[in-house]
Amino acid sequence: MRTILTVDDSRTMRDMLRMALAGAGFNVVEAVDGEHGLEVLSAHRPDVIITDINMPKLDGFGFIEAVRVDDDYRAIPILVLTTESDPSKKQRAREAGATGWIVKPFNPEKLVEAIRRVAA
Amino acid sequence: MDELEAIKVTFFQECEELLADLEGGLLAMQEGVGDIETVNAVFRAVHSIKGGAGAFGLEPLVRFAHVFETLLDAVRSGEVPNTVDLAAVMLRASDVLADHVSAARGLGDVDMAASAAMADELKAWTDPSAAPPPAAVAAETVDAPPPAPVAADPDALDDDDLGFDFQPMTISIDAQAADAELIPTNVWTVSIRPKSDLYRKANETALLLRELSRLGPIVATMDDSALPTLEFLDAEAAYVTWSVRVETDDGEEAIREVFEFVDGDCELDIVRGEAPVEAALANLLSAIEPPAPQAAVQAAPEPVAEPAPVASAPEPVAEAPPPVVAAAPAAVAAAPAAAAPAKVTQADVPGPGQSVIRVDPERIDRLIDLVGELVINQAMLAQRVGEYGIAPSSNLAMGLDELEQLTREIQDSVMAIRAQPVKSVFQRMPRLVREVANMTGKQARLVMDGENTEVDKTVIERLSDPITHMLRNAIDHGLESPEERRAAGKNPEGVVRLAALHRSGRIVIEVQDDGKGINRERVFSIAVKKGLISPDVQLTDEEIDNLIFLPGFSTADKISDVSGRGVGMDVVKRSVQALGGRISITSRPGLGSTFTLSLPLTLAVLDGMVVDVAGETLVVPLAAIVESLRPKAEEVRPLGPVGSVLAVRDSFVPLIDVGLALGYRNTSPSPTEGVVLLVEGEDGSRAALVADAIHGQRQVVIKSLEQNYQQVEGVAAATILGDGRVALILDVDAVINLRRRESPRPTEPSLIAAE
Numbered sequence: 001m002r003t004i005l006t007v008d009d010s011r012t013m014r015d016m017l018r019m020a021l022a023g024a025g026f027n028v029v030e031a032v033d034g035e036h037g038l039e040v041l042s043a044h045r046p047d048v049i050i051t052d053i054n055m056p057k058l059d060g061f062g063f064i065e066a067v068r069v070d071d072d073y074r075a076i077p078i079l080v081l082t083t084e085s086d087p088s089k090k091q092r093a094r095e096a097g098a099t100g101w102i103v104k105p106f107n108p109e110k111l112v113e114a115i116r117r118v119a120a
Numbered sequence: 121m122d123e124l125e126a127i128k129v130t131f132f133q134e135c136e137e138l139l140a141d142l143e144g145g146l147l148a149m150q151e152g153v154g155d156i157e158t159v160n161a162v163f164r165a166v167h168s169i170k171g172g173a174g175a176f177g178l179e180p181l182v183r184f185a186h187v188f189e190t191l192l193d194a195v196r197s198g199e200v201p202n203t204v205d206l207a208a209v210m211l212r213a214s215d216v217l218a219d220h221v222s223a224a225r226g227l228g229d230v231d232m233a234a235s236a237a238m239a240d241e242l243k244a245w246t247d248p249s250a251a252p253p254p255a256a257v258a259a260e261t262v263d264a265p266p267p268a269p270v271a272a273d274p275d276a277l278d279d280d281d282l283g284f285d286f287q288p289m290t291i292s293i294d295a296q297a298a299d300a301e302l303i304p305t306n307v308w309t310v311s312i313r314p315k316s317d318l319y320r321k322a323n324e325t326a327l328l329l330r331e332l333s334r335l336g337p338i339v340a341t342m343d344d345s346a347l348p349t350l351e352f353l354d355a356e357a358a359y360v361t362w363s364v365r366v367e368t369d370d371g372e373e374a375i376r377e378v379f380e381f382v383d384g385d386c387e388l389d390i391v392r393g394e395a396p397v398e399a400a401l402a403n404l405l406s407a408i409e410p411p412a413p414q415a416a417v418q419a420a421p422e423p424v425a426e427p428a429p430v431a432s433a434p435e436p437v438a439e440a441p442p443p444v445v446a447a448a449p450a451a452v453a454a455a456p457a458a459a460a461p462a463k464v465t466q467a468d469v470p471g472p473g474q475s476v477i478r479v480d481p482e483r484i485d486r487l488i489d490l491v492g493e494l495v496i497n498q499a500m501l502a503q504r505v506g507e508y509g510i511a512p513s514s515n516l517a518m519g520l521d522e523l524e525q526l527t528r529e530i531q532d533s534v535m536a537i538r539a540q541p542v543k544s545v546f547q548r549m550p551r552l553v554r555e556v557a558n559m560t561g562k563q564a565r566l567v568m569d570g571e572n573t574e575v576d577k578t579v580i581e582r583l584s585d586p587i588t589h590m591l592r593n594a595i596d597h598g599l600e601s602p603e604e605r606r607a608a609g610k611n612p613e614g615v616v617r618l619a620a621l622h623r624s625g626r627i628v629i630e631v632q633d634d635g636k637g638i639n640r641e642r643v644f645s646i647a648v649k650k651g652l653i654s655p656d657v658q659l660t661d662e663e664i665d666n667l668i669f670l671p672g673f674s675t676a677d678k679i680s681d682v683s684g685r686g687v688g689m690d691v692v693k694r695s696v697q698a699l700g701g702r703i704s705i706t707s708r709p710g711l712g713s714t715f716t717l718s719l720p721l722t723l724a725v726l727d728g729m730v731v732d733v734a735g736e737t738l739v740v741p742l743a744a745i746v747e748s749l750r751p752k753a754e755e756v757r758p759l760g761p762v763g764s765v766l767a768v769r770d771s772f773v774p775l776i777d778v779g780l781a782l783g784y785r786n787t788s789p790s791p792t793e794g795v796v797l798l799v800e801g802e803d804g805s806r807a808a809l810v811a812d813a814i815h816g817q818r819q820v821v822i823k824s825l826e827q828n829y830q831q832v833e834g835v836a837a838a839t840i841l842g843d844g845r846v847a848l849i850l851d852v853d854a855v856i857n858l859r860r861r862e863s864p865r866p867t868e869p870s871l872i873a874a875e
Contacts, residue, residue, distance in 0.1 A: 009164065012131040012172035019123050054164045068320070077322045083171075099322045100381035105174040117331055117381065120324065 002119065003027040005046035007037035007063060008081065009055045013104075017050060020108035026115075034058025038066055041073060048119050049078045050102065053089055061096045068097035077118035081106075131172045135221045138165040140547040142214050147550060150207035159202060162210075163192040169217065173224065180230065181220040187239045188213055194246050206245060213238050215551050306336070306369050311389040312362040318385035319358060329364065331378040336368035365394065481577075484537055491527075491534045492821040496840050498527045499818065503842035528819070539574040542620045542627075545583045546571045549591060549618060556595045563602050563612055564595050569619035575627045579719055582695075583629065586703070589692045590631040590715045591616060598635035598713050608710070610634070623718070623743075626701075632714040638707040640664045647673060665707045669693045702853060718853075720822070720836070728820050728849065729797065730841070731811040734784035737847040739820055739839055740809065744852040746798040748814060753792050766791065766808040768798060777810045778850065781858050782834050801853040809855065818842075822849065834858050 004026045006017045018028045029044045031037035033055040041049070049067065053060035060080055068074045077099040082090045090101055099118045102111055145162035148154045154162075170185035191210070194200040216230070216238045223230045310332065314325055332338050340362055347359045366375060375390050502520055510517055550566050557564040575583075594616050599605075602612035617632040640661060647667045648655045659667075667673060671690040689703075696703045701719035728739035729748070755767045756775065765772040775796070777788035788810065797809045820839035825832060825848075836851035 010168040010171060011134050012127060012175070013168070015127040015130055016172075016175050019127065054160075054167050056161065056164065074320075075322050081171075083174075094321065094384075097321050104171055105177075117327065117378075118323065120327065 001025065001027045002047040002115075003029060003044055004115065005029050005031065005037065005040060005044060005049045006051075007031045007034065007040075007049065007055070007060070008052040009033050010052070013052065013081070017111070020106075020111050021115075023108060024112045034060065034063030034066070037063050041067065046076065048115050049076055050081065050115075051078060052081045053093060061092055064093060064096040064098050079114055079118065128176060131176065132221070132225050134172065135169055136544075138169050139214065139218050139221065140543075141165045142217070143211070143547070143550055146207050146211045146214055149202060150204055150211065152204055154202065154207070156196075159192070159196050163189065163196050166192055166217070169221065176224075178224040180232075180235075181217075181224045184217060184220050184235055184239055187242050188217060191242045191246050200245055209241060209245070211554065213242055215554070218551065305392065306367055307392070307394060308366045308368065308372070308375060309389075309391045309394060310362075310364045310366055310375060311387075311391075312364065312379075313387040314358040314361070314382070315385050315387075316356055316358045318382050319356070321385065323382050323385065325360075325362065328378060328382065329362070332364055332366055332375070335370050335374055335378070336366055338367070339365040341365075481538075484534075488534055488538065491531050495527055495531060495819065495821050496842075498523055499820075499842035500844065501842075535576070538577045540577050540580055541572045541574050542580060542583065542629075543571040545580055545587060546618060546620070548584070549587065552588060552591055553595065553616060556592055560596055561601060562595055562599050562614060564599055564614050564616055566591075567615055567617045569617065570621050573620040573622060573627065575620075575719075579627065583719070586692050586696055586717055587618065587629060587631070589689070590629075590717065591618065593689065594631050594633040594635070594713070594715070598633035598637075600636050604636075608636075626718045626720050629717040629719075630714055631717075632712060634712040637709040637711055637713055638665050638668070638705070640707075640709070643667050662706065665705050665713075668705065669703065726820050726822055726839070726849065728818060728839075730815040730818050730847070731778075731795070731797070732813040732815065733782070733811050734779040736779075736784055737815070737841065737845065738778065738811070739818075739847050739849045740797055740799070740811075741836070741849065741852060742817060744799045744801070746800050746806070748795060748797050751791050751796050751808075753790075756791050764791070766796060768806075768808070771806075773798065773806045773808045774856075775808045775810060776855060778855065779810075779812075781855050799852045799856075801856050805856060807852075807856045809850075809852070820847070820849070 004021050006014055006021070006028060007030075008014050008017070009032055014030050014032075018030065021028045029040055029046060031040040034051070035057045037049070037051065038058070051060045051063055055063075058066070064078055064080070067076065067078060074097075078097065080090070080093040080098045080101045081104050082093065082101045083104050093101065100114055102114050142162055142165040145154060145158045145165070148158050149162070166185055166189045170182055170189055173181040173185060188210075191200065195202050195206070200206070216235050219228070219230045220235065222228045312325065312328065318325070329338065329340050341364070343361045343363065344359065346361070347353070353359075368374065372390055372392075376388075379386070379388050498520075502524065505516060505520055512518075546568050549568070553564050553566040595614070599614035599616070600608065600610075605612050605614065615634050617630070619630045619632070621628050621630075644653075644659070644664050644667070647653045647670065650672055652667070652670050652673060653659075669689050669692075671688070673688060673690065693703050696717060696719070701717060703715065703717045705713055705715050707713040726739070727742040729742055729745055731738050731740055749768075751766055756764055757767065757772065758764045759774075764775045766775050775791055777785075777791075779785045780788045789812075791808075791810045794810050794812045795814050797811060797814075798806065799809055800806050818841075820841070822837045823839055825835060825838050828838070832848075834851055834854045835848045836854075837849045838846055839849055841847050
């Protein structure tokens with residue numbers, strides 16, 4: 001079973017992701033911000049990471065950069081949660097090393113499709 | 121869709137928290153102490169509300185949140201300066217946002233006109249600094265893919281219009297012209313030239329090929345001619361390019377979508393048709409001139425003249441069936457990195473997260489009841505053991521001591537489950553204060569204290585109404601208008617202080633204003649006019665102040681928009697009393713008034729002193745007791761016809777015989793024959809309670825008298841003692857007040873009850 005790490009400070013969003021992902025047969029681990037995400041990362045070695053951008057402590061950009069400079073984790077695909085209205089954020093996330101993105105609000109099929117596209 | 125509903129519940133809970141964070145942050149900004157982290161937190165709050173609302177399709181909420189978020193984003197980036205004025209506007213916007221959340225929840229409506237006006241006001245802050253979008257757009261275009269020159273134009277119009285499609289084909293190359301008619305229109309040639317960035321972002325060419333193969337059968341050709349020898353190989357660089365023949369009816373759009381995530385990280389050409397020529401030529405060229413194969417490829421498409429021998433086309437690496445393609449070593453550089461660690465994961469480990477257990481409150485109530493029984497049982501056991509004269513050093517007695525310790529700990533832990541900080545109620549108040557201040561044309565600042573004071577959940581739920589009312593009253597009746605304040609030499613902005621604290625085993629809520637205080641003359645005359653008191657009655661200042669709690673009393677000449685609402689302070693007082701609470705007011709002319717509300721922490725298990733009074737066993741809350749003493753005859757001084765006071769270290773405190781106060785006896789024995797408990801009431805007033813004997817300290821479980829019998833003045837609750845007898849718990853404040861009633865002053869009982 002594939003493990004997906006979701007990083008989002010919003011409980012609602014984490015729950016939504018969990019529902020969609022668990023329903024599609026993924027194992028889901030969660031983190032509440034970038035810092036926490038890095039901790040969970042080492043404990044669970046996810047196959048794919050889904051992260052929000054606006055978070056306290058360590059935001060999505062910082063989190064992605066931190067993952068990408070770590071030799072152990074940098075090959076893990078990272079999808080960022082973004083909104084239609086903000087192309088500049090998507091761009092910044094890509095520069096930080098995001099593999100792909102999911103536009104909020106997402107529907108479960110789109111989410112699973114995005115994971116399929118980046119997961120080995 | 122139960123799960124979705126559950127998430128929705130979570131969402132609204134989260135909204136409450138986010139709205140509180142938002143308000144807190146904005147208030148800090150208004151005070152001028154909001155740093156960039158505050159602005160960020162405020163932004164995140166609105167952003168998260170919008171995000172969740174979007175997921176549930178709550179359109180009006182999303183729209184308003186979006187406008188708000190846009191402004192906050194501009195503040196965050198420094199485009200719009202972070203000023204106190206702006207914070208004030210955003211505070212009002214946060215109220216509108218809260219309304220939207222409530223409306224989305226099905227609680228109340230949003231004034232759409234007001235919301236639209238607020239949205240316009242917010243937009244006005246961002247507009248003058250002229251459209252922020254250009255920056256974003258620019259950033260986007262910079263990294264847009266280098267336009268694929270040949271492919272783009274003709275194909276943009278492809279499927280619908282055969283005429284357009286046909287033309288370029290005829291022009292292109294003579295040798296191909298004949299073949300063109302044979303080539304099915306659903307064949308595409310996709311050339312992929314990845315950049316190193318593609319792999320750096322954990323994208324993977326093999327996955328792109330796999331995606332392509334989902335569209336239809338593919339033949340992928342790999343060109344590794346640019347691959348240097350091992351010693352010059354940069355493991356992170358991209359050397360390999362691909363040419364893929366795709367057979368699909370989905371069209372170019374679908375093909376392009378496969379490359380959505382690698383847009384800009386690879387050069388991409390999508391051409392209808394077989395196009396073996398270009399590929400072959402590219403290969404050929406690169407074979408001839410080793411340097412800069414990419415340049416050669418780019419140059420290739422247009423000038424092509426000589427048809428290349430088909431035979432020399434590079435060998436296909438993978439053919440139609442998708443699985444094979446996926447297995448192909450896509451990029452030499454990325455493959456080893458990507459393959460290894462991913463699969464070794466120890467799956468199925470549950471996520472850590474913050475685990476929250478949701479429990480039916482009834483179960484906790486039951487647990488608390490049971491623990492109460494346990495405490496009583498333990499006390500009984502201890503008493504029995506004592507009766508049998510078992511030595512305190514015996515194993516049995518020591519075991520019982522440990523049991524008592526454990527019981528106490530269990531009790532504390534169980535109580536802690538239901539205890540919550542009053543914050544949840546307090547955080548609704550800043551908005552109320554703003555609204556009331558706006559409505560009454562006053563300037564008010566709310567200062568809150570002790571938000572983290574914990575109290576049982578059941579009490580918290582009932583705090584909201586009285587606090588709301590006291591605050592309304594403080595602003596509407598307490599504070600003066602800015603002009604009046606200025607004239608009185610005060611700051612035009614009034615301060616209302618809301619505080620929570622624990623005192624004497626109860627929770628005390630204070631609402632204090634720095635307004636004009638109670639106009640006693642006016643209150644007195646109104647009370648007389650309404651027939652609540654007789655005109656010749658003599659009242660202390662304190663008693664006059666408390667007249668406002670009398671039923672039928674309303675100081676406002678006309679019921680004001682704010683405090684009115686058909687609820688007088690008497691109703692508040694009654695509802696507080698029904699909870700076993702008390703409410704009182706103290707006032708200083710020109711300096712302001714303070715409402716004090718005290719409520720039991722409920723079911724709180726109480727540490728009490730067990731005393732004997734006229735053959736009855738009573739429990740006095742330990743928290744109220746300052747000390748116990750045996751008075752000497754010379755310390756007791758008579759005062760008036762029946763009263764007496766006790767001299768305690770330079771001060772005199774009234775002596776109250778508990779037996780007399782509660783009606784157990786008609787004449788009090790001399791205080792020197794009994795024991796005196798020096799107690800302190802909630803208002804800080806002291807009294808000396810006279811009892812016959814003290815039995816010692818004990819923890820008792822409070823059993824509500826109101827629930828099982830009815831409210832009795834002077835008695836807070838009851839408990840069951842170790843020997844199974846019921847004992848009453850003394851309400852110290854009420855007893856002090858009762859004794860004031862006994863004092864020979866011709867006041868009406870109803871008035872005194874109001875104290």
